[in-house]
Amino acid sequence: VEPFMSGLGGAAYVVAHDAATGRTLTLDGAVQLPQAATPDLFELLDPNTQGLGVYGWRATKDNAAETGYRSIAVPGAVATYATLLERLGTMSLADVLVPAIRLAEEGFPVDWYVFANAAISMSRLQAFPHTMATFFKPDGTPHKPSMIDDVLGPDRFKQLELAQTLRTIAAQGPEVFYRGEIGQLIAQHLREHGGVVTTDDLANYQVREREPLWIDYRGKRVAFISRNSGGTTVAEMLNILGGFDLAGLGHNSAAALHLIAEAQRMAYTDRFAYLGDPDFAEIPLAALESAAYAVARRAEINPSGPPSTQAVGDPWPFHAGGRPAQVAPTDGRDAADQHTTHLTVVDRDRNIVSLTASLGQLFxxxxxxxxxxxTLNNGMMWFDPEPGRINSIAPRKRALHAGTPAIVYDGATPFLALGSPGGRKVLTAVQQIIHNVVDFGLGMQEAVSAPRIHCESGVVHMDARLPVETIETVRAMGHAVSVREEHFLSSYFARPNAIMIDHAAGVLRSGLEPYKLSTAVGY
Structure with missing residues (x-):
């Protein structure tokens, strides 16, 4: 249970498979900026003296783009969940919400994970009395987990107001959140405290249902969300690497990791240069997702090193619309860890849901x-506060998010579903798990728990579990290397989970992140 990572006030992204029809569905439930979100909404600080924001962009005065009332965008989660249920569900919304209502009303025993995330957020949340009253004990301390020799056991964390909100949604449907009494309470509270989301902003929100982004990789078909997620960027990585014999180089060999790092760096550089809301700028989506463009990018890679320059690619010759007027790229510095929830579900009929949901940062x-x-998102942080850039703030603009839910098919048969929390590290986690299964033939748990790398700028971050000889060989090839040791509160390499469907044996095989609380349940 992660009430600090995701919830009704956040974003949600879905790739789903309907076994009865063979249809694959994607839902984009990105947060959307309110009408009053103009480019001059925030006062920008000097990056040379005042530091940077969580995504490496210019910081804002009072950290207003990341914390507090002006950081809030219109949430998409409720609309996304309701649309998914309407399209593929077999139960009523009221029935589906019964377990959630019970959990909110009766509470759940606090574990060390909930306790630790509350504790590290205390100083940030103390500016918001109702948040403290909701998530902390009356004396302002976190609810405690079970301790050694603790006769009383762990505290139970209850969310009574949320239980009532869920009851209202169960009775009246998602409309009450966007156009009814719940939406009015949200808009009124934000108006009273300097927020900019209004009842009109909530009423105008729509989840986007689209056909999947399909790519072919080593004879398999991979379904992603295009446009506002991580799908386009991971597709570019896979397309670039499809021209190299990774299996022949060996799993997590220095030679293979060099190529993987190169593809990651190229795809991220293109992401920062070209991706944003396609309703606000000409975006070369089809080109970035194409095998033809990947051939051009692949030619820039020297398999023996040194690494290529961190140059932006030129997808416009592969774009049907031609080359438009240029818009400044967003800044591409390494981002801090982010906080999200991912669920992978396969039922007895082999219907599949891969769902990524997020509030943005913790709480x-x-x-x-x-x-x-x-709990409301801080979706403003997903936008570059510097005006005039591809992902800058603008009224009614939808966020470019790192969520990358995916399903992998053998022909028309799905056999792997996966996704992850972890900010921009999500993309490289999903990418490498696909390599681990498709290229290297690893089992599901081994594919998820194997050490990974991450390269979104000039530095290759490498898991400390990799052999020292491998790390030093990658360094000797010319890469700047940072060795990272993952622990239970870090997210240097994301927190993926996955399910593999073994159709021959008639079983499901899970893969869980070994450093975090992650659970596989089958019945």
């Missing part, structure tokens, strides 16, 4: 709306 904006129990 989102830090704001819980009184009377609702809803």
């Amino acid at each position: 989102g904006s830090g704001v819980v709306v009184p009377g609702t129990g809803v």
Whole structure:
């Protein structure tokens, strides 16, 4: 249970497979900026003296783009869940919400994971009294987990206001969140505290249902979300690497990791240069997702090293619309860890849901709306606050998010579903798990728990579990290397989970992140 990572006030992204029809569905439930989100909404600080924001962009005065009322964008999660249920569900919304209502009302025993995330967020949340009252004990301390020789056991964490909100949604449907009493409570509270989301912004929100982005990789078909997720970028990575014999180089060999790092760096450089909301700029999506463009990028890689320059690619010759007027790229510095939830579900009929949901940072904006129990996102942080860039702030613009839910098919038969929390590290985690299964033939748990790398700029971050000889060989090839040791509160290499369907044996095989609380349940 991760109420600090995701919730009704956040974003959600879905790739789903309907076994009865063979249809694959994607839902983009990105947060959307309110009408009042103009480019001059935030006062920018000097990056040379005031530091940078969580995504490496210019920081804002009072950290207003990342914490508090002006950091909030219109949430898409409720609309996404309701649309998914309407399209593929077999139960009513009221029935589906019964377990969630019970969990919110009766509570759950606090574990070390909940305790630790609350504790590290205390100083940030103390500016918001109702949030403190919702998530902390009356004396302002976190609810405690079970301790050694603790006769009383762990505290139970309850969310009574949220339980009532869920009951209202169960009775009246998602409309009550966007156009009814819940939406009115949200808008009123934000108006009273300097927020910019209004009832009109909530009423105008729509989840985007689209056909999947399909790519072919080593004879398999991979379904992603295009446009506002990580799908386009991971597709570019896979397309580039499809021209190299990774299996022949060996799993996690220095030669293979060199190529993987090169593809990651190229795809991220293109992401920062070209990706944003396609409703606001000409975006070469089809080109970036194409095998033809990947051939051109692949030619820039020397398999023996040294690494290529961190140059932006030129997808416009592969774009049907031609070359438009240029828009400044967003900044591409390494981002800090982010906080998200990912669920991978396969049922007995082999229907599949890969769902990534997020509030943004821990506890989102830090704001819980009184009377609702809803924790609101800090979706403004997903936009570059510097005006005039491809992913800058603009009214009604949708966020470019790192969520990368995916399903992999053998022909028309799905056999792997996966995704991850972890900010921009999500993309490289999903990419490498696909390599581990498709290229190297690893089992599901081994594919998820194997050491990974991450390269979104000039530095290759390498898991400390990799052999020293491998790390030093990658360094000797000319890469700047940072060795990272993952622990239970870090997210240097994301927190993926996955399910493999073994059709021949008639079983499901899970893969769980070994450093975090992650659970596989089958029945």
